[in-house]
Amino acid sequence: MKKIPVGILGATGAVGQRFIQLLDNHPWFEITHLYASERSAGQLYRDATTWRMDTTLPETTAKLRVEICEVDEMTPKLVFSALDSSVATEVEASFAKNGAAVVSNSKNYRMDPLVPLVVSEINPEQLELITTQKKQNDSSGFIVTNPNCTTIGLSMVLAPLYEKYGLEKVSVVSLQASSGAGYPGVPSLDLIDNVVPYISDEEDKIITEPCKILGETTNGSVTPADIAIDATSTRVGLRDGHIEVVSLSFANAKPSHKEIRETLERFSGLPQQLNLPSAPKNPIEYCIDPARPQPALDRMRGGGMTVTVGRLRESKLFDVTLTLLVHNTIRGAAGAAILNAELLHQQGYVD
Amino acid sequence: MKKIPVGILGATGAVGQRFIQLLDNHPWFEITHLYASERSAGQLYRDATTWRMDTTLPETTAKLRVEICEVDEMTPKLVFSALDSSVATEVEASFAKNGAAVVSNSKNYRMDPLVPLVVSEINPEQLELITTQKKQNDSSGFIVTNPNCTTIGLSMVLAPLYEKYGLEKVSVVSLQASSGAGYPGVPSLDLIDNVVPYISDEEDKIITEPCKILGETTNGSVTPADIAIDATSTRVGLRDGHIEVVSLSFANAKPSHKEIRETLERFSGLPQQLNLPSAPKNPIEYCIDPARPQPALDRMRGGGMTVTVGRLRESKLFDVTLTLLVHNTIRGAAGAAILNAELLHQQGYVD
């Protein structure tokens, strides 16, 4: 079987590198085009960037020549976007307009009413928006987005609970890894023997994106879920893996801790049903040890695609409190987008 | 003026060392006795412990001979306790019974109805309990405690708000420093590129102690304040300084952010009035920069005795959210106890 050629927009950045790492030896997709800024264009990929993943740069990708982010007749029909938000709006639109399926990790179109904001296990039905989007833009191309890294971990845990018990309110405090800010990103003096209690432009995404993800899709539009979410984001000295302390109150039921845990552990979606290549066997795993999940020990479960939960317990102010861990650059970024693309392919949106 | 001789129980541990550091050149107190376990007893202090403070071990203390934790006719009338909770119950009681004022950082007697749990700026009136305690124990000695490190930071911020606006509910998520667990304490493999989402035996203290501190003292007993507190504690790769993300709802009023900030910044107590040696000029300072307070940059304000607050803002689920920072081994431990002792001296409980 011939593999589907794919391109990567923003290939030289941290998320771009993660895309390349995760797509190495992918059974369906094959990287044929790498796009970056003018500064890098024209160079071999291995010369255009300092490879900083913890596996070797795949030889075939190393030798690809980087191109500027412009469409031509050679542009693959599927491109992943790891573009900086300062340029994503225009570039992604132009690729979509010219017939490409743009599977984007950028924030720019996430809240656009025509653009699906999808976590493959949770809301594949939101891909319906693609039909309207194509029609509206009169193009065979389209944009599909995945949420912010912290939002993904949170939504994975909220989704099965919301479906079964309803959710009224959710409070999140996150301890986020340095890689979330890319490279060079956060200065080392900010994180050696230190914590930065603020991440610019982060909390808003955590408050709004889950409501779209958990919303109802009818007639080509999404009615957001009505959940009151509060979020505080902090940055700590971690390479990868966001920890989130989550307190929540249910809307329709008061499940026991045992029921909640079972609901989480049984959570499974279309990716698992379809046995998609990047789908983890268990989207959520629960840790009994109260000192877990820990980023260094648990972030790579399910190849970085499993969200780990622990410390489910009583709360005086909410129904329950729990702690979750999500690998922010795999499940929270490149891995989520690749899983979305796999789903798009299986569902016939990309061939 | 002759200085008051003081002893330190548990002098070789991390908090014991901090006591010694902070009492160096103290205008009123002079360390004359150091107490530790049998293993250390009989040795010169400098041989009995590896000094791990970031200032030099004072020469006079270095040469003191460590004694076992037993009372005799030479025992000073004022002792600070940095004892491990496994031995504090018995030792502190025996020192108090034999006429010593025991100013303790240990948790053992904090919730005892006869023992004051005092933060000098907040509830000096709880020292009244001493009278009942002495009578009950038929002794001129007594025990006074200061709260847990995380509790102190929290209580400092809650106190002026509680007094002025009432408090209904408080939610805290803490990012705590390694030094809180003493030395050797937390293994480095737990905190390099990692977070531990749990601290054994910590959250309970944060939930209960503030209610006693903010309670009302009448007729020799404390009626705890009725505030619903929720707490989650995590351990991060920091040397010193606990960060707390606090959300709260008021009981009696809905002050504006401006009013809240003014209330916090104007907070001041008896230590400031009496100009006690260890009293910071500002018990609370507010940071306008949303990326502050940061442990590495702000924990030493007011010599480590000032609590720093930032990020006061709207919350969807509470009235407001804010972030605070407290130096856990100065304001949160040894410094708090020394300030309590200074207050005891000024108030005539110790002479």
Next chain:
Amino acid sequence: MKKIPVGILGATGAVGQRFIQLLDNHPWFEITHLYASERSAGQLYRDATTWRMDTTLPETTAKLRVEICEVDEMTPKLVFSALDSSVATEVEASFAKNGAAVVSNSKNYRMDPLVPLVVSEINPEQLELITTQKKQNDSSGFIVTNPNCTTIGLSMVLAPLYEKYGLEKVSVVSLQASSGAGYPGVPSLDLIDNVVPYISDEEDKIITEPCKILGETTNGSVTPADIAIDATSTRVGLRDGHIEVVSLSFANAKPSHKEIRETLERFSGLPQQLNLPSAPKNPIEYCIDPARPQPALDRMRGGGMTVTVGRLRESKLFDVTLTLLVHNTIRGAAGAAILNAELLHQQGYVD
């Protein structure tokens, strides 16, 4: 093909866990016995230890019952030892005496004249000592050791240079990872915003072991290589991966940097020839970027079995200086032992 049953001595410690992780799905070996101290004996492995590897504890191993370190008729013929040096002398001897091939990572027998100290790529001929050892001990069992973690990285680089150009003197300064001290190991307060400039009992091994490894084996005894080695070990805030800054002077030739680099990159041994399961394709890889090798990015090359070298350059006081990186708990411990066992099996010492 039926797999060879193997036991692990010291299975609950950090190196023991690494053995279990690396032996999961091993094509030749299958863990059937786990040995630890009396405290753990009798429990299921999953209850006897807190699993701290970054992959999941294999189900079959999790359910094995831990035994005390004693030999009986069920003892497998091949055991790996991750024993603490305080008990290794006696336990390893008793297992060897009772017919087991003990492949040990412990230091106790490394310098014993009858015991091979082997890095599979470098000195497989030292396995000859086994014959004498068996005879001497009148047993079919025997002990084979691999060197200290820092020594292995160093020896891998010295070996091809020594063979080709001779070595007169070698100076090493190492920046070592926390995992080298096991768990709990180094306190976090020692490594947050800190360096410990000393590792007890380490430098001596780096000075003596390479000379035995590079020595000549004739008639059942090893004549150590005559190389003057100086070593300073420091501990830094790393999880895994020792960095070594190495300066050296050759004895017989003055190769160019190009020749040296080629000699290193071409280095290959019996494990590569025999295509042993744990043998990395490239025992040594060279980095052109002067800012490499970096532990976080390069330690997992070759599955953690490849030693990475960089910064080969002029020295004013030696012939050349270079920097190397070795994964201390894979190539530097459990992985090295497993590779030795694979070689023993292939060479007919274990079946």
Next chain:
Amino acid sequence: MKKIPVGILGATGAVGQRFIQLLDNHPWFEITHLYASERSAGQLYRDATTWRMDTTLPETTAKLRVEICEVDEMTPKLVFSALDSSVATEVEASFAKNGAAVVSNSKNYRMDPLVPLVVSEINPEQLELITTQKKQNDSSGFIVTNPNCTTIGLSMVLAPLYEKYGLEKVSVVSLQASSGAGYPGVPSLDLIDNVVPYISDEEDKIITEPCKILGETTNGSVTPADIAIDATSTRVGLRDGHIEVVSLSFANAKPSHKEIRETLERFSGLPQQLNLPSAPKNPIEYCIDPARPQPALDRMRGGGMTVTVGRLRESKLFDVTLTLLVHNTIRGAAGAAILNAELLHQQGYVD
């Protein structure tokens, strides 16, 4: 007594902030002028920079208005330079030409034959060059420099040994703190669970600067000391404090370890004799504990101006090996410059 007005060139950067911190309440000097790039000029200092020292920004400095780096009739006669090397050449020359004493931490003029490269305790006689420099430039102003941060720590230790025993060769491997690269400086992903084995443009300074410092000044020119120095610099996850592992061989004598230690501990210079405000009582202190010096515990000795030495011991390849620690932004930068200025004032070069 009226204080001497001083200016700071490059006041908004990390070293500039350190100058301001250390000059707060200085008995002789008073900051009256702050210079920075055009971007900051015109703003109040507190608005022009994010203050990142661990003490509060002094009120009077906070309110100073930042100026561009140009000379006018108000320019103070003494300016400290913390300028980036990209602009220091021109700016420092223009200030000197216009009559200012420029006490610079920048590297640009360090190796200039007319410019003193001075560590106040070691080579105050090199200030003689000022006379020639002034004549040559026909100006009452001049430039005086202090060495690179790593060089200073090294030179402090070499100086008394060189004077007494001569030095033939010196090998240095440094573990350097993040602050050496300023702010934002080193990305956090480079130092979390990582080491960078290379610091661009650093090793050369360590090799050449000590020879000028220890050189002989005669007739207005310096003959560098003839010592063969080798250096390897690495960057580790530290806020402040460079560790240096130093091996050395003497030229004229073979002192015992006891003699060496005494020579180091007795080292004292003009700053101690003159009791200069920033002079530490002990320029060098020796630690008996082999696990010291440690940056977190020892870097602030002598207010950050004392160099700490430990682990003096045998070497197989040199005469001895030792480990030293220097606070890189105090003794290694701003503090060194201020001490130089104090010496200049005492010696009549600045009034």
